[in-house]
Amino acid sequence: MMYTYLLNLLDSESDSDFVDEEIAYTTIFRRKLPKSDYLKKRKTHGEFVLQKELSKEKYKNYYRVTHRVIHGFIKEDIEAERCNASKPIGTEEKLAVFLRYIASGNCFKSMGYSYRMSDRTVSNIVNEVAGAIWKRMQPLCMPQGTAEHWTSIAHGFEERWQFPHCIGAIDGKHVLIKKPGLSGSSFFNYKKTFSIVLMAIVDSNYKFITIDVDSMGRFSDGNIFGSSVLAKKLKNNTLNIPPASLIPIIDDPMPYVFVGDEAFPLCENLMRPYPKRSVMDNYENKVFNYRLSRARQTVECSFGILASHFRVFRSPFDCKLDSVVKVVKASCLLHNYLRNSPISQIEEFSENMPEHQLLPLRKINTRSPSKAFCVRQNFTEYFVSPAGSLPWQRDSVLRGKY
Incomplete structure (x- = not known):
């Protein structure tokens, strides 16, 4: 009526x-439609209630991270506003949903069944919590680079990987996604999958220094790097990189550099390996490639730890692009947060990186300025000199590790 x-x-x-x-x-x-009996039992039969029965070790394995500290950072940002709901979802439960999502990689519908929520609610929670983590934890887990910060990173690379004046290893990976609606071929990459690009710089302890998650998979590698925030700051000299200084046996002041693979151009502040045609009969160039590879492997290992720790990277993301970007950024911050924890809390999850998900960028051939060639040659001379050589490098090069 x-x-x-x-x-x-x-x-x-x-x-x-x-x-x-x-x-x-x-x-x-x-x-509103009346709630089903299944959803009404969230407070008594939902997964958030049942997980409290887990032991301490299983709890850590279940969420991949003890979230009490994280909850303190973002609690105010994810509190429910006034609404007509008699029992709004609490902040701890919201964080638990997000952490379980990135730890398991389950779809929103599957998460909704286990937590007794609608898939739309799970999607909103993931988007909200990811944004709050990036907003609140970025200053703590990914501080802005200062001259002192870069110097500290360079010291770590020299101590651990014997590469002086190295201030980070750079690499990019294609993060697979489901084809966005009405996107055409914008996200279609060279592996015939759909992706966005995660460009990252990593320090000697596998922590992300800076990340860029804005590029579509269809762009060429030169365009991806050239349009990244890093490339623009390198060009404008706004990264606060320390001035060039001397290293043993080299007369010219040497700039601080990033190390990357063949997907990046050779620049004064970015070293890439010699091409294959230049190392076939050249021992010195092989040594340089070996030494650069030792330092550059940190970024590969970082991606591997990230993908094995947070299994959401094991399959294509099936959510809106804005949510994908937020989840990737938040996952990188949580990765850094775990790297600051005791090593025993993260080593158990370290596995080989799933190559079907995080695809490497393609190799490129670009013209480089003459000064960049001089910088690379100076590093080569240092690595084969008595002051800079390593006892095992000759055997490694002879075994083909370059």
């Missing part, structure tokens, strides 16, 4: 009924 009355009200042609029509529309279209 009420719906008949409302429909008759909408059929009225009187201008004086305009306000009443708005009320009628609101009443019809905002009316």
